[in-house]
Each structure stands twice: as C-alpha cells, then as structure tokens.
Amino acid sequence: MQLPNHLSIKDGHLNSGTHDLVDLAAKFGTPLYVTNEDQILDNYVRYESALSSWYPHVRLLFAAKANGNLAVIRALARAGAGADVFSSGELNLALRAGMKPDRLLFNGSSKTVADLRLAVETGVRVSVDSLDELHQLSKVASDLKKTISIAFRVNPALEVPTHPKIATGLATTKFGIPAAEILSAYQAALDAPYVVPVGMHCHIGSQILDVEPFARAAAVMAKVAGEVTDIGVDLEFLDIGGGLGVPYHRETDVAPTPEEYAAAVMPVFLEGIEKAGISPEFWVEPGRWLVAESTVLLTRVNSVKRAYKTFANVDAGFNLLIRPAMYDSWHEVIMANKADMPGKEQVTIAGPICETGDIIAADRLLPVPETGDLIAVLDTGAYGFAMSSQYNGRPRSPEIMVKGDRAEVIRRGETIDDLCSTMAIPSWQQE
Numbered sequence: 001m002q003l004p005n006h007l008s009i010k011d012g013h014l015n016s017g018t019h020d021l022v023d024l025a026a027k028f029g030t031p032l033y034v035t036n037e038d039q040i041l042d043n044y045v046r047y048e049s050a051l052s053s054w055y056p057h058v059r060l061l062f063a064a065k066a067n068g069n070l071a072v073i074r075a076l077a078r079a080g081a082g083a084d085v086f087s088s089g090e091l092n093l094a095l096r097a098g099m100k101p102d103r104l105l106f107n108g109s110s111k112t113v114a115d116l117r118l119a120v121e122t123g124v125r126v127s128v129d130s131l132d133e134l135h136q137l138s139k140v141a142s143d144l145k146k147t148i149s150i151a152f153r154v155n156p157a158l159e160v161p162t163h164p165k166i167a168t169g170l171a172t173t174k175f176g177i178p179a180a181e182i183l184s185a186y187q188a189a190l191d192a193p194y195v196v197p198v199g200m201h202c203h204i205g206s207q208i209l210d211v212e213p214f215a216r217a218a219a220v221m222a223k224v225a226g227e228v229t230d231i232g233v234d235l236e237f238l239d240i241g242g243g244l245g246v247p248y249h250r251e252t253d254v255a256p257t258p259e260e261y262a263a264a265v266m267p268v269f270l271e272g273i274e275k276a277g278i279s280p281e282f283w284v285e286p287g288r289w290l291v292a293e294s295t296v297l298l299t300r301v302n303s304v305k306r307a308y309k310t311f312a313n314v315d316a317g318f319n320l321l322i323r324p325a326m327y328d329s330w331h332e333v334i335m336a337n338k339a340d341m342p343g344k345e346q347v348t349i350a351g352p353i354c355e356t357g358d359i360i361a362a363d364r365l366l367p368v369p370e371t372g373d374l375i376a377v378l379d380t381g382a383y384g385f386a387m388s389s390q391y392n393g394r395p396r397s398p399e400i401m402v403k404g405d406r407a408e409v410i411r412r413g414e415t416i417d418d419l420c421s422t423m424a425i426p427s428w429q430q431e
C-alpha cells in the first residue's frame with residue numbers, strides 16, 4: 001500500500017515522521033488523533049505551486065469545516081492560507097488562528113443577522129447565497145455605516161461523480177443562486193447601499209476524483225464573470241471552491257494530483273477571463289486535500305470476538321469518525337504494532353457505539369488480532385474529529401500534533417465531567 005509521506009514502518013511499528021505511533025498511544029492514551037504538521041504544509045505548498053505556475057494571482061482558502069483545530073488552521077495561516085468559513089464559530093477560529101479578515105470568505109446558505117453583523121464588523125468577504133440575504137446584509141451594513149465586499153455563490157447546476165450527500169452544485173441543492181438569475185442578483189448588489197460586489201463563488205462538491213467537473217465549473221464561472229463585468233461589476237476574484245478528492249482506497253483509487261487539477265482548470269479559467277477582459281484573483285477552497293492524509297486515528301483493540309465474522313472491538317467508533325457510517329467511506333487500517341506482519345485473517349474493526357452501523361472497516365485482511373493491538377485508521381485529518389460527537393456518553397479523544405521530534409497536545413481529551421458541564425438539573429427536580 002502506498003502510505004502518506006509522513007508514515008513509514010520501522011521495526012514493525014507504524015511511525016509518523018520520527019514518532020513511533022505505538023509509543024505515542026502509550027504516552028497519550030487511546031483513542032488518539034495524531035496530526036503531522038509537515039504533511040499539511042507540504043500539501044499546501046504543492047497545491048499552491050501547481051496553480052501559481054499557471055497564474056500568479058492565486059489564493060488558497062482552507063475550508064475550515066474539514067478540520068477546525070486551531071493548530072491546524074494556524075499552520076495553514078503561517079503558510080499563507082486564508083479560510084473559507086461557514087459559521088461565526090469558524091470565522092472566530094480563523095481569526096484566533098491568526099488569519100487576516102481579508103483572507104476569509106464567510107460562506108453559508110443560512111446566516112443569521114448576528115452572522116451578518118459579525119461579517120461587517122470584522123471586514124471579511126461574504127459569499128451571499130440569496131437575494132433575501134443580500135437585502136439583510138445591506139441593511140446591517142447601512143446600520144453600521146460600513147461597506148461590505150461580497151461575492152454571490154453561483155449554483156452551476158453540475159452533476160458530479162461523488163456521494164449524493166456531498167454533491168453541492170446540483171441544480172436541486174440548497175446552495176447558491178441559479179446561473180440564470182445571477183445577473184439580476186449582481187444588479188441588485190450594485191444598487192444596494194453599503195454593499196460592493198467584488199467576487200464570484202461556487203463549490204460543486206466534495207471528494208471528487210475526476211478533474212473534468214472542475215473544468216466545467218470554471219467554464220461556467222468565467223462565462224458568467226464576463227456577463228457580470230458587462231453590467232459594471234469589477235470582479236476582484238473568482239472562487240471555484242474546493243472538492244478535490246483523496247485516494248482513500250490506497251490500493252486502488254486513482255486520484256488526480258493538484259498538477260492535473262491545475263492543468264484541467266487553469267486553461268479554461270485563463271481563456272475565460274481573457275475573453276471577459278479581466279484579471280481577477282483565482283481562489284480555491286481545498287479542505288480535504290490539504291489535511292486528510294496528515295492524520296491517523298489510533299484506536300486500541302478492547303477484545304476480539306470470533307463469531308459470524310472476526311470482530312476486533314476497538315475504543316473509537318462513529319462518535320470519533322463518522323465517515324464510514326455516514327457516507328459508506330473507506331479508510332485504510334493498519335495494525336500499528338504489527339505493521340510488518342502479513343495479513344492472515346479477515347477482520348472487521350467495530351467501534352464501541354450501541355449501533356449496528358458502528359463499523360470503522362469491514363472485512364480487512366490483517367495480522368491475527370489480539371486484545372491490546374493498536375489500529376491506525378489512515379487519512380482521518382478531514383471530517384474526522386471535526387464531525388465527532390459525545391454520542392453514547394463518550395468524551396471526545398485528545399488530538400496531538402507532531403513536528404520534528406516534538407509531539408504536543410492540540411486539544412485535550414474530554415472527561416466525564418465535560419459531558420455534564422453544560423447541562424443543568426431543573427429546579428423542580430432539586431426540590
């Protein structure tokens with residue numbers, strides 16, 4: 001199996017960089033998310049270079065929903081990234097991680113007035129998702145007497161090959177303004193007080209393993225950008241969203257590289273903006289591609305049961321990694337303490353949650369499992385911890401980050417007290 005660059009096998013143990021993951025699990029306990037910062041930085045540089053070799057005015061906005069840990073966002077901020085944020089919470093995380101407001105795009109199809117006020121006060125760009133939102137934003141900005149720069153999110157009505165729950169550019173999704181209505185939306189923005197349209201935004205979906213849909217999206221965007229320019233909008237940026245997939249099936253998936261992505265998208269973009277006579281910045285919003293492979297989830301085998309199948313019952317379930325249960329996703333698993341042993345038995349890695357669907361990986365050929373073995377679940381840096389919960393009364397695990405010979409906690413594990421800390425007993429139950 002082709003491992004992510006930060007992983008290697010030494011003396012039978014799986015390592016991340018210079019760190020033996022068996023030792024890290026012993027030191028910090030399990031379950032444990034381990035993130036390798038250098039892998040994130042390498043991925044950022046690679047993505048950025050692939051695009052900027054075609055066009056100098058490129059900006060990467062990390063999709064903060066993929067991984068909301070401050071240390072991850074800060075690593076990317078220090079590398080020069082901005083962020084695509086989808087809530088006031090993510091906006092604050094990005095600012096606290098050190099990102100500049102003008103590097104943030106506040107996206108979202110259902111913002112509150114408080115969200116809009118925060119956007120105006122902090123001076124981020126807003127991706128406006130409806131005419132109703134435009135008018136609310138204009139009112140908030142007028143009240144505060146502060147101009148706000150906006151983009152509209154275009155719904156490009158594109159079919160994309162991915163899981164239906166993460167195809168976001170279909171005509172029928174809740175996201176964006178139909179391309180046919182986009183001109184009148186920009187006209188409305190030109191007319192609205194305290195609002196300046198400066199960009200155009202779309203995002204067609206996630207975990208897309210084919211570059212052609214991105215090229216089609218870029219073509220739609222460039223065409224609409226030309227029309228919008230003609231009615232007097234001065235476009236400073238075109239943002240074609242995120243969505244480049246990663247090869248979760250490391251044995252078989254063929255995933256496009258950022259270079260292939262750039263080679264498919266940039267010529268279309270460049271031709272389109274030339275026709276339109278504009279030279280806006282080119283923005284992209286990768287989430288998964290930057291962070292997924294940087295992280296492993298370490299989980300300990302509590303018990304082994306040979307029943308209808310062989311189950312290795314581990315201490316992490318869909319409370320910590322919901323992707324297999326939610327999207328039928330595949331993650332590679334490696335026995336971190338037996339990493340050089342050949343596969344001997346079909347093993348199903350089952351979580352501790354009281355639901356049949358709590359299976360992290362089914363029927364994998366692994367070394368014979370024993371109680372105490374350590375399973376590494378690969379490529380869990382995106383939509384892993386970020387989608388975790390306390391379901392079934394399970395405190396969330398810690399997250400640690402490694403860099404060189406250092407390994408530090410970037411989120412402490414929750415305790416049983418944390419489970420109760422936001423709850424209250426009503427007065428009548430105390431009488």
Ligand SMILES: *Cc1c(COP(=O)(O)O)cnc(C)c1O
Binds near residue numbers: 286
């Ligand atoms: C989720 C999302 C992204 C990132 O998608 P990835 O597949 O993680 O690259 C980017 N932009 C928007 C608007 C999103 O909703």
